[in-house]
Every structure is written in C-alpha cells, then in structure tokens.
Amino acid sequence: MTPTINADRLWQSIMAIAEIGAIPGNGSCRMALTPEDTAARALFIGWCQELGLGHEQDAIGNQFLRRAGTDASAKAVAFGSHLDTVPTGGRFDGVAGVLAGLEVLRALDDAGVKTRAPLELVNWMNEEGSRFRPAMMGSRVAAGTFRLADALAITDDDGISVAQALAESGQAGPLTPAPRDWSAWLELHIEQGPVMEATGADIGVVVGTMHARYFQLSVIGEPSHVGPTEMGRRHDSLAAAAEIILAVEKIGRAAEPDGRASASWIENIPNARGNVSHLTRLHCDVRHTDAAAAVAMEQTLRAVLSDIERRRGVRIEIDPYTTFGPILFDQRLGSLIRRKAADRQLTTRDMVAAAGHDSVLMAPLVPTAMLFVPSVGGITHNPKEYSTPAQLAHGAQVLLDAVLALAG
Known part of the structure; x- marks a missing residue:
C-alpha cells in the first residue's frame, strides 16, 4: 500500500491545536512556555504516544519523537517545526510543519510501512522569540551556537526567566542539548508571503535565506x-x-x-x-x-x-x-523535493526565505531543506493567516515522499 496523507486528519489536527490559545478572528496566541503552549505540547505528545513513538526532551524544552527503523545503526531522517506562536498569530505558522510531520508518521502506520532508517519528529522550543528573545532559541541551543546557561538566564517582559518558565511548565527535559545524529533535516512551512499564490506554485523549494x-x-x-x-x-x-x-x-x-x-x-x-x-x-x-x-x-x-x-x-x-543567514540549503535535497512534487503532478518554484526558521540553525550541521506551501493573500502573523486543506495536504505528501526516499 502506497502511504498517502489523510488530508482531513491533518486539517482536524491543526484545528484542534488552534483551539488552544484561540483569539478572535480564528487566530492563536501560544507564546513559548505559557500555559497555552504547554497544553498544545501535551496534546501533541498524546498523539505521538498513540503511535508508540519514543520521546526525549532536552533541557531547553525541545521535543524529539522517534519512530524506529529496521536498521538500528542508521542515522535518523528528521523533520518538524514549532508549535509556539506570536501574540496575534494564525493557525498554521510552525504548526503546519509539526503536524504535517505527525501525519507522515500516521500515514506510514496506516500503510504498514517500516523504514530502514529511524524517523525523528521535532517540536522546537521558542522559535518565534515573542516572549523570550532571541528567536529560534531552542534550535540555537541544540546547535551549540547559544550557551544553555545564557538562554536559561533570559527574562521576559515580566522578569520571568526561561529557567523559571521551563520549571513551572514542566518542559525542562533531562537531555543535554546537543546536535542530533541525523542524516537529513526537512521542514515544511507556510510561505508567509504572496509569491506562490500569485504564480500558481504548489510547492516552494527553499534554496536559502536572507x-x-x-x-x-x-x-x-x-x-x-x-x-x-x-x-x-x-x-x-x-x-x-x-x-x-x-x-x-x-x-x-x-x-x-x-x-x-x-x-x-x-x-x-x-x-x-x-x-x-x-x-x-x-x-x-x-x-x-x-x-x-x-x-x-x-x-x-x-x-x-x-x-x-x-x-x-x-x-x-x-x-x-x-x-x-545567509544560508544555502542542500541542493541534493532541493532536487529531491522537486522530483517528488513532479511525481505528484505538483508545480514548484524556488524560493528564498525572508524569515528566520529553525532550519537556519540545522543547515551548518546536517543536509537541510525547506518546502513551502502557499499562504492565501500572503498574510501571516495575523489571525487571517490561511492555507487550504488541499495545499497543506500537498505539502505533507511531498514531505512524506521525500522522507521515504531518504529513509529507505
């Protein structure tokens, strides 16, 4: 059975997360390590436990969910994004990447497919940097470009430190933050701009960043x-x-x-x-x-x-x-995404990411690629942020196909 994304299940998962920290206009407010962010993380982990995934969490709050492969010695293929939002956020920024990754694993289970290499789904802590600055904090610490002690000492506008917020939310794990032993890192994300919609592209292949x-x-x-x-x-x-x-x-x-x-x-x-x-x-x-x-x-x-x-x-x-930045993403992985999109009769467009993403921190450590799905009207960091169920499913399917090609 060919693994196929369940578009309805993906959409319903995104909508379920959106109910946590919902704000007027169909938006979301789940800033890092708030009760809302903690609740969303708990729901996500519950879904992962239903699949029997292994769970590790490091001291800065990054979450790693692992599906075993048939070759225990193989390096994992990793993918994901973040669940935290800005104060006036939408339902898709970051969330789409995490839950598309979850849907990849669900679809593999549905099809009874075991990969040779392990698969690892990641939810990075505090990508947005809205409550605690700088942004991409969890991936910075994991990548070794930002000292854990320095990150823990940072305070929000109310004087609450990252260390205190981690302790109060129960999000500080026992794992020492460090680069993971991955063969590749993939991140699906909404475009957050109008280019794909204007040009009719189904999948954006992100070649680098500003x-x-x-x-x-x-x-x-x-x-x-x-x-x-x-x-x-x-x-x-x-x-x-x-x-x-x-x-x-x-x-x-x-x-x-x-x-x-x-x-x-x-x-x-x-x-x-x-x-x-x-x-x-x-x-x-x-x-x-x-x-x-x-x-x-x-x-x-x-x-x-x-x-x-x-x-x-x-x-x-x-x-x-x-x-x-500027960061150039892996050309081989970019070519793989183009091929897998073409196999699904989806059009592609090469893109440069104007925003910061956790993939920026991963690129110097492991072959890295990002793929975009369109944002209706180019609106983002706004309750009106929107991508259609079909657009999200197309992106998740290309992600799934690429993961299978890499993991065997």
Missing part, C-alpha cells in the same frame, strides 16, 4: 516635566525613537524588492503623561538576500542614529544581539 541583522537600541534622554520644559530644552527619548522608527522604514523601502527593515517592539520609560520620556528601548532589524547589502543597510542605520543623537541631544546605545 541575511538578517537584529539590534536592540536604547535611546537615553533626560527626564523633565512636559509643562515647564520648553521644546528646545527637551531631550525626549520617545520623540527620538519615533524618528528612528520612520528611518528604519525608509531604509527598508529603499532596499526593496530584496531587502526589508522593521522596528517592531518598543518600551518607554517612564511612560507617564506628565513626563518627557528619558529612556526608550526598541528592537529593529535589517535583512537582505545579499549579505553585503544587509551590512550596508546597517551602516545607513548607524549613520542615521548618529545624526539623531547630535540633533536631539540624546545618547543611543546599540546592541547587535543576533544575526542569521
């Missing part, structure tokens, strides 16, 4: 009263931050179509009606398909910041807290 450079800026002014303090005597950190935000947007627009820039988080002190703000923090990033162009965007940003410091009499501290 280069992204992230910064935390601390704008330091001087506290004063909004009434007696004349405009010319003010050193207003919030007003300076407003100018920075518009400058970041201008840098991004100038870098299109291959560049992006965003200022997406802000904290203001004292944030009181009667006070001129004296400390404003914001996060921003620049990214481009060409690494040199991303560096040039950063240089432009730094020049703008120097000018704002001079004109407004504020001080701006720059913390370049993380970067990712």
Whole structure:
C-alpha cells in the first residue's frame, strides 16, 4: 500500500491545536512556555504516544519523537517545526510543519510501512522569540551556537526567566542539548508571503535565506516635566525613537524588492503623561538576500542614529544581539523535493526565505531543506493567516515522499 496523507486528519489536527490559545478572528496566541503552549505540547505528545513513538526532551524544552527503523545503526531522517506562536498569530505558522510531520508518521502506520532508517519528529522550543528573545532559541541551543546557561538566564517582559518558565511548565527535559545524529533535516512551512499564490506554485523549494541583522537600541534622554520644559530644552527619548522608527522604514523601502527593515517592539520609560520620556528601548532589524547589502543597510542605520543623537541631544546605545543567514540549503535535497512534487503532478518554484526558521540553525550541521506551501493573500502573523486543506495536504505528501526516499 502506497502511504498517502489523510488530508482531513491533518486539517482536524491543526484545528484542534488552534483551539488552544484561540483569539478572535480564528487566530492563536501560544507564546513559548505559557500555559497555552504547554497544553498544545501535551496534546501533541498524546498523539505521538498513540503511535508508540519514543520521546526525549532536552533541557531547553525541545521535543524529539522517534519512530524506529529496521536498521538500528542508521542515522535518523528528521523533520518538524514549532508549535509556539506570536501574540496575534494564525493557525498554521510552525504548526503546519509539526503536524504535517505527525501525519507522515500516521500515514506510514496506516500503510504498514517500516523504514530502514529511524524517523525523528521535532517540536522546537521558542522559535518565534515573542516572549523570550532571541528567536529560534531552542534550535540555537541544540546547535551549540547559544550557551544553555545564557538562554536559561533570559527574562521576559515580566522578569520571568526561561529557567523559571521551563520549571513551572514542566518542559525542562533531562537531555543535554546537543546536535542530533541525523542524516537529513526537512521542514515544511507556510510561505508567509504572496509569491506562490500569485504564480500558481504548489510547492516552494527553499534554496536559502536572507541575511538578517537584529539590534536592540536604547535611546537615553533626560527626564523633565512636559509643562515647564520648553521644546528646545527637551531631550525626549520617545520623540527620538519615533524618528528612528520612520528611518528604519525608509531604509527598508529603499532596499526593496530584496531587502526589508522593521522596528517592531518598543518600551518607554517612564511612560507617564506628565513626563518627557528619558529612556526608550526598541528592537529593529535589517535583512537582505545579499549579505553585503544587509551590512550596508546597517551602516545607513548607524549613520542615521548618529545624526539623531547630535540633533536631539540624546545618547543611543546599540546592541547587535543576533544575526542569521545567509544560508544555502542542500541542493541534493532541493532536487529531491522537486522530483517528488513532479511525481505528484505538483508545480514548484524556488524560493528564498525572508524569515528566520529553525532550519537556519540545522543547515551548518546536517543536509537541510525547506518546502513551502502557499499562504492565501500572503498574510501571516495575523489571525487571517490561511492555507487550504488541499495545499497543506500537498505539502505533507511531498514531505512524506521525500522522507521515504531518504529513509529507505
């Protein structure tokens, strides 16, 4: 019996997870290590236990579910994504990759197929970085690019550390985070953009990623009263931050179509009606398909910041807290995905990922590939985020076919 994805079962699984942390408009809010994220993880593990999968969990909360192969000495073929969301998330970002992976294993069981190599399904912890920064935290620690102790010490906006949240949610496993002994890593993901829909592509073959450079800026002014303090005597950190935000947007627009820039988080002190703000923090990033162009965007940003410091009499501290990419994914695996899509009469398009993904951390360690399915309207990180049942099933079927080709 040829293993075939059960499209209805895949869809119902995604909808069941979406009920956990549901928000108005059919969206989801399950930030990392919250009660909602913990509940979604428990439901996922319950489904995996029904298949008799082995379960390991490491100290940063990454979950590894293993289906044995007939050759115990063979390296596993691994696949998955993440279940956590942004605060105003949709139902498919990350979740589609984890549950498509689960459906691969369910379909193999239905067909009575045993692979030669083991299969490993992964749910990475805190891919989004919405509650705890930086993003892709679980895969960073597992890949060895971020020290476990440093990750555990990070706090959210309420002062709760990763270590405390792991302990309170019961998500800290006994396994020491480390690279896994895999032969390949595959990740299915929604596109999060409009290109596939506009061009009629069924499967996006991700050949690589943009280069992204992230910064935390601390704008330091001087506290004063909004009434007696004349405009010319003010050193207003919030007003300076407003100018920075518009400058970041201008840098991004100038870098299109291959560049992006965003200022997406802000904290203001004292944030009181009667006070001129004296400390404003914001996060921003620049990214481009060409690494040199991303560096040039950063240089432009730094020049703008120097000018704002001079004109407004504020001080701006720059913390370049993380970067990712550019990453080139494995060409052999990309070719395999194209062939398997063609076998199913599905059209493909080569893509560059503009967002960060856990696959960015896996690519230097193991042959890695990503495949996209379309996002209706290109909408993502939004309750309106949507991919059709058929689109998701097509992606899951290509994932299944590729896994079988790799695992034997």
